[in-house]
Amino acid sequence: MAKVHFIAVGGSVMHQLAIALKIKGYQVTGSDDEIYEPAKGNLLQTGILPASMGWDESRITADLDAVILGMHARADNPELIKAKELGLKIYSFPEYIYQESQQKNRVVVGGSHGKTTTTAMIMHVLQQSGQAFDYLVGARLAGFPQSVNITDAPVIVCEGDEYPASVIEKRPKFHFLHPHIAVLTGIAWDHINVFPTFENYLEQFAIFLRTMKAGHTLIYNNTDPELVKLVKAEGLHLKLVPYDIPQHQINNGVTTVHFGDQQTELEVFGDHNLLNMHAARLVCNELGISDEVFLKAIATFKGAAKRLxxxxxxxxxxxxxxxxxxxxxxxxxxxxxxxxxxxxxxxxxxxxxxxxxxxxxxxxxxxxxxxxxxxxxxxxxxxxxxxxxxxxxxxxxxxxxxxxxxxxxxxxxxxxxxxxxxxxxxxxxxxxxxxxxxxxxxxxxxxxxx
Structure with a gap:
């Protein structure tokens, strides 16, 4: 049984990963200097909540298989220093997700906007059609008990964030996930405290494309000129699948979408959501799901929390x-x-x-x-x-x-x-x-x- 310790376990996705590994049967411990609800209650319920707050290097022992480092742990953290001294394997969150999913078919949804919704749409359709899959998403979604799940499923669907992975790993999280199927929803400069220029921000997406294996699939938003330019420069070794706004009409505030001769009314709306849905449909097609099955499932998708x-x-x-x-x-x-x-x-x-x-x-x-x-x-x-x-x-x-x-x-x-x-x-x-x-x-x- 794998033995894993989390430094800064109270983070919104960190604690979800800790719970997922506990459910999988791993021995899980964690520490943090402060933990708020809902993380506190969730960790207490699963028996992972630390007995006391603060850092304690005695928690770091030579028999740990992995130490997972949260975003707000600092470089001078005594537990991190001890883990380095003992030569333990130290992972950022995304590095560990990759570690756990090397045998899986990996789907990664990246881009400056629409990541959570596109990921949620794919998850909703897979769940509705009875497929086994793991996932990592940046919000709590109706019908899913947590925002991270790691089992022995053959597929993992990940929201791919461009933010740095940890205090000792400054590269963006999505650089570590190495997808077989990737989605890029669009590129618009954000996080200027981390990426001081647009060129610097754009380069993160260029690296993401360069490091994908030849022949793997890139599904990309063809209506974003910046992204199209980037794909032509960096993505020609990939199987390229462009998408745009699908055929649709709006009557009395309700949108109906068409794919070929199939159609359905939707509970969500807006061009950005139609783009997200088109990307989700193409991912589901790659995973063997027909348009008919996709449309039946997407008709009941109500959107991710706080997204319209x-x-x-x-x-x-x-x-x-x-x-x-x-x-x-x-x-x-x-x-x-x-x-x-x-x-x-x-x-x-x-x-x-x-x-x-x-x-x-x-x-x-x-x-x-x-x-x-x-x-x-x-x-x-x-x-x-x-x-x-x-x-x-x-x-x-x-x-x-x-x-x-x-x-x-x-x-x-x-x-x-x-x-x-x-x-x-x-x-x-x-x-x-x-x-x-x-x-x-x-x-x-x-x-x-x-």
Whole structure:
């Protein structure tokens, strides 16, 4: 029985991997300096929660088969130092996923946007069609008890993140997964604290393609000129499968999609989701699933959490929340609602919360991304800037970046909610976009507008 120890076990996906390995029958231990819910409760339930918080080098013993290093462990961590001294095998999260899946058919979904949803769509269809598979995805999905599963299944479906793997392994996570079937959804500069220039960011995707084995399959978004250029430069050794927006129509806010002579109504909508679905369909085809089976399954897909998630609606108003924060995601999400409900006024609220989005120099990347909102609103909190130790962000810099003179800008939750309270919601939709929480605003409380 393999014996594995996790340094910084409390991370959102780290603790899920620890649980998956415990279920598989491995002996699993972990440590961390602080663990929050839901990780704390999940680890307690499975008997992996450390007896005490903090680092203790005595937990690192010579009989460990692997030490798995979490993202927020620092280089001077005493457990990491001891593991190095003992010459133990130390893995970042993605390196260990590869270790466990060398005998599997590996599917990796990468790109700047749509990764979680595309991965979730593939997982939903495989589950509905009774296929055995392992997975790694960046969100909790309905119908799946955890966000990581490692068994003896012949296939693994992974969301491939371009963020660094660990404190001692600065290369992006998706460089370690070596797919047989890869998806690239598109490339739009993000994470400027890690990739200071667009060229530097683009290079990570170039390396991903270069290191894929000749003849393996790349399914890529043919509507993204930057990605098409990259594929022509770096991907000619691969089996190339381009995709675009499939044939579809919208009636009364419901989208019907067509593949050949097969069609189905969908619960999700928007060009970005149609692109994600086309990629998922092509992956499923590669895994032996017909269009007929795919469409029957995808008809019941409701979307990943906080991805154009319906908060509430009545006959003349709908309220949605979305994880969108990067410019390309904001633009895609607003466009989706505008196209789905062309007759309704659209109130779009974006919280700037990430390192990139709060950076004055990055603001110009948001140019035009809220143009399709009738009432564009940007919110950011001084607290978020303080936590990230960033300089003050002036409202005029924000307005200039977005390129809209009528942009409403708020830096306090009270002012934001007062503004929302004053709006007219008949024949209108409200879209709340953030990877944060608007200084503790309960989005469900907005149902009072219905």
């Amino acid at each position: 998630e319906l908060v509430g609606k009545n006959e003349h108003c709908a309220i949605y929340r979305d994880f969108a924060h990067a410019p390309s995601k904001v633009k895609a999400t607003i466009s989706a609602l505008r196209d789905q409900y062309p007759q309704r006024k659209l109130i779009g609220v974006l919280e700037l919360h990430t390192y990139s989005s709060l950076n004055a120099d990055f603001m110009v990347q948001y140019q035009g991304c809220m143009d399709k909102a009738d009432i564009p609103v940007v919110f950011y909190s001084k607290h978020a800037l303080e936590i990230k130790r960033m300089p003050e962000l002036m409202p005029d810099v924000v307005a200039q970046g977005f390129g809209r003179a009528d942009l409403e800008i708020f830096t306090s939750r009270e002012h934001l909610t007062a503004f929302l309270d004053k709006q007219e919601y008949k024949d209108a939709n409200l879209l709340m976009m953030s990877s944060g929480d608007y200084e503790g605003l309960d989005v469900n409380s907005l149902k009072k507008y219905l």
